[in-house]
Amino acid sequence: MKLIYIFVLFISVSQFSFSQLSDEEEAEIIWETNIQAILDLDKKKVLSQTVFPLNTYKGVWNRSTFISDFDFIFNTDLLKDLKYQDVRDLQPSEEESGELAFILIVMTFTEIDGEDFESSTIFSFKKFEGDWKMYNIELMD
Numbered sequence: 001m002k003l004i005y006i007f008v009l010f011i012s013v014s015q016f017s018f019s020q021l022s023d024e025e026e027a028e029i030i031w032e033t034n035i036q037a038i039l040d041l042d043k044k045k046v047l048s049q050t051v052f053p054l055n056t057y058k059g060v061w062n063r064s065t066f067i068s069d070f071d072f073i074f075n076t077d078l079l080k081d082l083k084y085q086d087v088r089d090l091q092p093s094e095e096e097s098g099e100l101a102f103i104l105i106v107m108t109f110t111e112i113d114g115e116d117f118e119s120s121t122i123f124s125f126k127k128f129e130g131d132w133k134m135y136n137i138e139l140m141d
Contacts, residue, residue, distance in 0.1 A: 023092045023100070030102055030125050030132045031087040039082060043070055050134045057139040073137065077108045078121055090125075101126040117141075 037045035047067070053060045061069070090102045104123045109116060124136035 024087075026100065026132070027087050027090040027092070027102060030090055034125060034132055034134060035082070035090075035104065038074055039079065041074060041079070043067070046070075046074075046134075049132070051128055054134070055136040057137065073121070077110055078106055081108050082106050095126065099126055102132075 034046075034049045037049060047063065050066065052063045052066070054062075054066055058069075085104070085106065090104050093101050093103055095101050102125045104125075106121045106123070108119050108121065110119070111117070120140040122136075122138040122140065123134055124138075125132050125134050127133070128135070
């Protein structure tokens with residue numbers, strides 16, 4: 001009986017470890033492809049790694065709306081603060097459908113007239129047809 005308990009415990013731990021390793025590997029892929037494209041301001045690559053229509057803090061955007069607001073979203077302050085982050089800042093989450101997704105929260109700090117303002121941009125990623133793509137952008141002031 002003790003042997004069965006140990007075996008079940010081993011299987012459970014192995015599955016948990018594999019799941020953790022898998023999440024970490026997926027996060028690395030997102031960082032090296034999706035986030036790096038943002039850091040490089042590679043508009044073509046970011047567009048190819050985004051699902052349209054895109055849910056945003058301003059409603060649902062089509063491709064042309066996203067292109068016209070690209071420089072607003074990926075502004076200097078956001079890029080500066082994103083450069084201080086790394087793959088460990090990608091947080092795995094589970095969608096209602098059970099799908100694995102990752103979110104990245106980028107905190108930006110701006111000083112206006114001697115007063116500090118903080119805002120957060122939240123990017124969400126999940127797999128579409130086998131590739132990680134951004135599917136949601138939220139802005140919190």
